[in-house]
Amino acid sequence: MIELQNRVKSLLADKEIDLFIGYGQGTRLPRPLLAGTAEEASGLVFDGACTGNLAVYLTRKEVAGSKKVGIAASYFALRSIVQLLAEHQLREERLRVFALAPGGTLKELAGLAEVERHLAETPVPSLQVEDDWVKEIDAMPPKERWGYWLGELSKCFKCYACRAACPMCYCTKCIVEVNRPQWVQPWAAAASNMEWQINRVMHLAGRCSDCGACGAACPLGLPVHILSHKMVEIVAQRFGTPEGGNALSTFKPDDKENFIG
Amino acid sequence: MDNEFEPKLLAFVCNWCTYAGADLTGTSRIKYASNVKIVRFPCTGRIDFMLVLKAFANGADGVIVSGCHPNDCHYTSGNFHARRRWMLFRELLDFMGIDVRRIRFSWVSAAEGAKWADVVNSTVAAIRELGPYTDYQKAASYLAGNEDVLLNEKEVTL
Incomplete structure (x- = not known):
């Protein structure tokens, strides 16, 4: 922790970075801490409990803008960073990435290649809960599945916290803010809530890091991250690991399906 | 006259193959x-998945989506992109319990007039079996059809 604080302080002093996006002490879990000065950097922590996806701040203009930023990245945040770089949303030369090696030691990753190597070396954090949840829903008959999702999503009041928490939801004009045509009705009602989630998940297909930030951000605790997780599963099953993080803007002539006749 | 249920179907087709x-x-x-x-579209790649949901919300009991066979796209790759999209979309809808049996995907070329008749007839027969898609319509109509529920809603008194 001291190591990270000192490193960030020296980077800030040398004007190597303008801002460090890291974790600070929270009441239950570590919370995001944006450090622009040495004093602020003294509050930084970074350990195994730091699992929130901070990559979300990288694409927020009011936070990162055109600044040179450093970031303390959890495993899934690293995945998001790789995807954001693939989508040309970040400048590699303006980014300093810090991660934790499996033993808990601090590691500075220079550039995309090292981030990718680190991801390949690090075991994927367990998503057993999500896997089981998806299996449970898959086992339901369709009527029951409809009832389950209708029940869950009719509680949604469209605060769009799931969108705000997502590093990949960086569009400056989201489909739900477009009203010509009005694809998704703006009020919170069962079908339009479902349509919003379908849109969100479809737009994240092949891009989602599976971090679960959407579900964690939901003030009602709706399992919207289970939809994202299911989509990650579908994409992996159908298309394997998408090249350049692309599932829907590319294709293979021999893609296999069994429902088009 | 009998009162047999007549399904309402919407077909989203591409201009170059299925429409022809x-x-x-x-x-x-x-x-x-x-x-x-x-409904005619320039290409299957143009058929937004939201159109299918909008069709159901507005009273369609079934939807047909059809375009050029793979490798026959007028724009080279529109149907390949569409196919990927449908593969994911269909599984996601199924996961959410939306009735994917009501969406019929097909490739119909400009020479397959008989196949088109067959696609429509068999889809109409299948939807006739399934009945009207009231589940989605009810969820989409916000207040209509929920009057009895609304009656039971009480004002919050402090």
């Missing part, structure tokens, strides 16, 4: 079910 194919069905004087309304 459906035209051929007509010029070949092949009779087919009149339950379908055809």
